[in-house]
Each structure stands twice: as C-alpha cells, then as structure tokens.
Amino acid sequence: xxxxxxxxTFAVDDYIVYPKHGVGRITEIEAQEIAGLxxxxxxxxxxxxxxxxxxxxxxxxxxxxxRLSNESTMQQAFTTLKGKAKVKRTMWSRRAxxxxxxxxxxxxxxxxxxxxxxxxxxxxxxxxxxxxQIYEAALGRLARxxxxxxxxxxxxxxxxxxxxxxx
Numbered sequence: 324x325x326x327x328x329x330x331x332t333f334a335v336d337d338y339i340v341y342p343k344h345g346v347g348r349i350t351e352i353e354a355q356e357i358a359g360l361x362x363x364x365x366x367x368x369x370x371x372x373x374x375x376x377x378x379x380x381x382x383x384x385x386x387x388x389x390r391l392s393n394e395s396t397m398q399q400a401f402t403t404l405k406g407k408a409k410v411k412r413t414m415w416s417r418r419a420x421x422x423x424x425x426x427x428x429x430x431x432x433x434x435x436x437x438x439x440x441x442x443x444x445x446x447x448x449x450x451x452x453x454x455x456q457i458y459e460a461a462l463g464r465l466a467r468x469x470x471x472x473x474x475x476x477x478x479x480x481x482x483x484x485x486x487x488x489x490x
Contacts, residue, residue, distance in 0.1 A: 333349050333365060333390075335350065335351055335352060336349065338391050339365075339367065339389065339391070340390070340392075340429050341369075341376065341378070342386070342387040342388075342428055342429030344374065345463075345464045345467050346464075346468050347367040347369040348368050348370075349366065349367055349368075350366050350367070350368045350375075351366045352365055353377075355377075362379050363381075365377070365378045365380060365388075371463070371467060387428075387429050389429065391471055391472050392468060392472060396431055396432065397469070399431075399435075400432050401435070401487055403432050404438060404487045404488055405490060406439060408439055408440045409440060415453070422441070422457050423457065425437050426464055431468060434464050435465060438461045438462050438465055438488070439488070441457060442458065442488045463477075466481045469483065469484065
C-alpha cells in the first residue's frame, strides 16, 4: 500500500498529462455515488479534443496521470529532438505500433523520439499518409505540453519545435 504522503494530489485549475489524451486541465473535483460506492473524481477537460474525462482520485496515479514536465525533462526532450533519427529496419506496421505506444505512454522524451524519428526535412522524401498521421499526433502532443509549461499557445510551441528539428 502506498504511503499517504507519497500520493499525488492535484487541485482545480492544475494542468496535468493523461497518457492517452495528453495535456488537460482539472476543472473540478466532484463526488459521485457509483454502484453504492462514494467516489471522488477529478474532472479533466481536454480543450483540443473537446472532451471531458472523469478519473477517480484513488486511480489517478495508477492510470499514469502526472503533472506537467519539469525543466530537466523538457531539456531532455529538446536534446532528444536534436539527436539523430533512429529508424529501425522493421516492417512499418510494427514500427507504427511502437510509435503509437510511445505517444500513448505520456512520456515526454518518448514522444520527442517519435517526432525526431518521423520528422522529414525539405531535402528528404515525402512521408506516407500513416507516417504523417503519427508524426502530427506526436508533434501535437509534444507541442501542447511545451505550450502549457512555457505558457505560450500551441502554434508558437509547434514553431519552436520545428526550429529545434531544423537546427
């Protein structure tokens, strides 16, 4: 059993990262009775997806929900972006599954790896439709967290990330 002091607590208006959905904001904490049990839930709003998610407070940590990345994790993600792309020579379907798993892990550095590996410079061949879809998903997820951490809008975050990739 986890110690109470170690338990993560979030407050209304906190920005959080939920692995499968990215950056959201806690709009309220509500109590509901479900099947005779009283539950306290975080109500999380994901603006980009126009979606609201309710996560039981006692399940938040187990679901992978976390605070926004700190400065050192951000730096690590930017360092990863500048690295050399590591594209495995496996079938695209297998790589696509691995990329999707990294995006849905909610780990900022893993998402940065996907962006780095799928980024195409102007001098490189065109991406396939599915590569482009996964790249856009990873770039958007990364940009939303950068935007939330640096308090800028998503478009500015994408511009910043693309400059890092081109450098």
